[in-house]
Amino acid sequence: MKPDWVPILCYHRVCPESEFGPDPGSLCVTPGQFGRQLALLKALGYRTVTLADLAAYLKAQKNLPPRSVVLTFDDGYADNCVHAFPLLKKHGFTATVFLVTDRIGGTNVWDSGKVPLLNEDQIVRMRDGGVHFGSHSAGHADLSRSDPGTIRRELSDSLEKVRGLCGRMDVPFCYPYGRPGPAAKAAARELGYLCALSTDTGSDTDQSGDLFEMRRVQVFPSTTLSGFWKKLQPWYPRWQKFQKKLKSSF
Ligand SMILES: [Zn+2]
Incomplete structure (x- = not known):
């Protein structure tokens, strides 16, 4: 049996509440929450796969276990190494x-400019793990909202940097603020990115439809464990859209 939907979860920071700081708390989950979510994935028989695995699967070049999930973290916060990495290792999970x-x-x-980001040593340590x-x-x-020159520079400089740091050519992209825009999508494709991820846009039923605007599901500090389970389901993006529609029509 092959998965008909591989959830791509989106995290930002993993840190204790005392370290949430001045940025929106919605970007943080605590190590306790994250650990429980990984334990639930394990208990339900999920395997974490990479975006290279998923892209190959969607191009019918590779099979995936029936319960596959992709874990992603945006922005590259230093707390990903301090708090998330040990928990990933404990469960034998990978993430991007x-x-x-x-x-x-x-x-x-x-x-805010106050939250530290990963340094190269931490990136290498995580890469090797x-x-x-x-x-x-x-x-x-x-x-x-950027001009074509800026878009190209933002995408090509960062592509070279990640390739250099990680020694891999198949680099995925993730749109800042979850906002793709047609010019950025076209540039990501032309420059040779593997795929590109948005947040709340992209197909909610067919992941192979557009590898340069792949939908993700965000995990928040308010996400309960049963809410987390819901976010794994193939129907979740449609459920989310329905909820939004209900809110705007009543
Ligand atoms: Zn970001």
């Missing part, structure tokens, strides 16, 4: 971390 390549070893200047990396652009620009 999307780096803002001009800011490696710096801070999240596109938000089985974690994959992708590009989240060079400087976290909103590519849906």
Whole structure:
């Protein structure tokens, strides 16, 4: 049996509440929550797969276990190495971390500027421990509103940087703010990215339809364990859209 939908989950930070800091708390889950979510995946028989695995599956070049899931982290926060990486290793899971390549070893200047990002040593340690990396652009620009020159530079500089750091050519991209825009999609394809991920856009039924606007499901600190289980289901994107529609019509 092959999976008809492989959930791609989207995280940002993993840290204790005392470290949430000035940025929106919605970007953080605690190590306790994250650990329980991984334990549930394990209990339900899920395997974590990479985006290279998923892209090959969607092109009918590879099979995947019936219960497959992709874990992704945006922005490349240092806490991913401190808090998420040990839990991933404990469960034998992999994940993909999307780096803002001009800011490696710096801070999240596109938000508060106060939260540290992964440095190269941490990236290498995670890479050697089985974690994959992708590009989240060079400087976290909103590519849906950028000029063509900026889009190209943001995508090509970061692609080279991630290839150099990770020694892999098959690098996935993740649109800053989850906003693709037609020019950025076209550039990601032309420059040779493996695939590109959005947040709440892209097909909600056919993942092979557009590998350059793949839908993800976000995990929040408010996500309960049963809510997390729901986010794994093939019908979840349609459920989410239905909920939005209900809210706007009543
Ligand atoms: Zn981001």
